[in-house]
Amino acid sequence: MSDAAPLIREDAPATGPQTGAKFNGASLHGEVLGRLRDYIVEGHLSDGARVPERQLCEMFGVSRTPLREALKVLASEGVVDLLPNRGARVRTLNERDIHELFDLMAGLEALAGRLACESITDEEVAEIERLHHEMYSFYLRRDMPGYFEANQAIHRLIVAAARNNALAAAYDGYAGRIRRIRYGANLARKRDRWGEAMREHEAILDALRRRAGVELSDILFIHLRNKQVAALEQMTEPRPIQA
Amino acid sequence: MSDAAPLIREDAPATGPQTGAKFNGASLHGEVLGRLRDYIVEGHLSDGARVPERQLCEMFGVSRTPLREALKVLASEGVVDLLPNRGARVRTLNERDIHELFDLMAGLEALAGRLACESITDEEVAEIERLHHEMYSFYLRRDMPGYFEANQAIHRLIVAAARNNALAAAYDGYAGRIRRIRYGANLARKRDRWGEAMREHEAILDALRRRAGVELSDILFIHLRNKQVAALEQMTEPRPIQA
DNA sequence: GCAGTAAATATTGCATTCAAAATTTTCTGA
DNA sequence: TCAGAAAATTTTGAATGCAATATTTACTGC
Structure with a gap:
């Protein structure tokens, strides 16, 4: 099992390098939390499978303590379920x-829109306008990845303009959990839905x-509801995400 | 060190009895999490004070492991801050x-109102009506605690009627964090604000x-914004909550 | 064969241990 | 007396240990 040396963990499998600046590397717990969340959200432990504690420990090169701390946090986020004496299970999102x-995201963005109108600067609006036009040209060129990126950037800017860290944190958290589905939804974007989305974005920019906070709020909500319909269609139709 | 008997821990200080049914007693971690969150939110560790790990362990009669797991979760909830190598600090809420x-709560309730209108049953509306009248009679009698209770119940029912567990969980979480402030806000409710709140509630019931989802959404948002103003006035005016 | 049970194994939850900080206390020299 | 350094102490972060519970495997009697 464990030979003597590896405590130093410089040889730990894939721990250091690819971690980038994304995870809170200050503590093992923080890093493991970020990596494990990604690992699960990315679908590597698909289905309601038991979370293999020991195995993940080896994979991340840490002991069970920080891993288990991360699991508690993920449970509180709803990423896994904790069964008494039976460990953690991946919580797969059903329809x-x-x-x-x-x-929920739609509600948060609607709120963000409303709040943003209370304090957004002309510069920020200009930046969103710029992104909007960029997005439009991606649309004309049928460049989905580019469109998706610009789209996300606009929504992020609106949330940022709301000047509400609690809201932003909540938004990011939920966005992380469904990012795979969102991406899928966009991939399968049908031509007509795409055009509709562009028109909605025109209205967003206008408001x-x-x-016009209340108006913007409403447009955003409807916009995301429509995106939801597309996502759910995509989800059920082709195949259940992981075959 | 360990003689045979005491593992049973029936003598653990103040662990069993007062726990009530409130916390997830299935695991020590769950119980400690609930109790520690309460302990902090109630203000027993006011100010940005260092969280005394060892002391809390003794107080809860557990080892550091479950306590530290709970701290990580509380950090992810924003109740405490985690300083690398310097432990947890109570995160006190500034203005x-x-x-x-x-x-954020206002946005969530606005969302709840909108969603509720999509699927609320006549029975549920009737129940809210009943509570509304109850609340009104509390108002006439100037019975603040009764009014507060009925008020809360109405808001909870609206959230429940939204049929969205993720929303409900988020709502409960944030409500827990600011419950002390909310209570304070209501205590200090000025006569005229109280009457205004009643009128807003009339409009809520009507919508x-x-x-009328969009309308209800808007009324709820404004209602909570007004409550916020009252709360902040109360907060800054009298004294900073804990002297 | 195979349902049902008992032994063997693995996993979990929590306590304990230990090295590396941080903090506090004690010393030192003006 | 007191600023600054050194030593002692405490606290933290993480690994390891251990009893209780689950799960798997091996066995028994049909």
């Missing part, structure tokens, strides 16, 4: 969960320019 | 934090009856 999360 | 949380 209803996705529906709920999309609605933002006028600082 | 801005409270403003942010109130706005709910008509299943």
Whole structure:
């Protein structure tokens, strides 16, 4: 099992390098949390499978303590379920969960839009306008990845303009959980839905320019609801995400 | 060190009895999490004070492992901050934090109202009506605690009627964090604000009856914004909560 | 064969241990 | 007396140990 040396963990499998700046590397717990969340959200432990504690420890090159701490946090985030004396199980999102999360995100973005109108600067609006035009040209060129990126950037800017860290944190958290589904939804974007989305974005930009908070809020909600429909269609139709 | 008997831990200080049914007693971690969160949110560790790990362990009668697991979760909830190698610090809510949380709650309730209108049953509306009238009579009698209770119940029912567990979980989480401030806000409710709140509640009920989602959403948001103003006034005016 | 049970194994939850910080206390020399 | 350094102490972060519970495997009687 364990030979003597490896405590130093410089040889730990794939721990150091690829971690980038993304995870809180200050503590093992922080790093393991980030990596494990990604690992699970990315679907590597698909299905309601038992989370193999020991195995993950070896994989991350840490002891069970920080791993288990990370699991508690993931449980509180709803990423895994904790069964008494039976460990953690991956909580796979069923259609209803996705529906709920999309609605919640829609509500958060609607809120962000409303708040943003209260304090967004002309410069920020200009930046969003710029991104909007960029996105539009991606649309004309049928460049999905580019479009997706610009789209995300706009939504992020709106959330940032809301000047509410608690909201931003909540938004990021949920966005992380459904990012795979969102991406899938965009991949399968049908031509007509795409055009519709562009038109909605026109309305978003317009409301933002006028600082029409309530209106923007409503448009954003509907916009995300429509995206949800597309995502759910994509989810059920082709294949259940992981075959 | 360990003689045979004491593992049973029936003599653990103040662990068993007062735990009530509130916390997830299935695991020590779950119980400690609930109790520690309460302990902190109730203000027993006020100010940005260092969280005394050892002391809390004794107090809860557990080892550091479950306590530290709980701390990680509380950190992810924003209740404490984790300083590398320097432990956890109570994160005290400044005025801005409270403003942010109130706005976020307002957004969540606005969402709940909108969703509720999509699927609330006549029975549920009737129950809310009943509570509304109850609340009104508390208002007439100037019975603050009773009013507060009925008020909370109405808001909870609206969230429940949204049929969105993710939303409900988020709502409960944030509500827990600011419950002390909310209570304070209600205690200090000025006569005129109270009457205003009642009128807003009339409008809420009316919109709910008509299943006017967008309208209800807007009323709820404004209602909570007004409550926020009252809360912040109360917060800054009298004294900073803990002397 | 195979349902049902008992032994063997693995996993879990928590306590304990230990090295590396951080903090506090004690010393030192103006 | 007191600023600054050194030593002692405490606290932290993480690994390891251990009893209790689950799970798997091996066995028994049909």
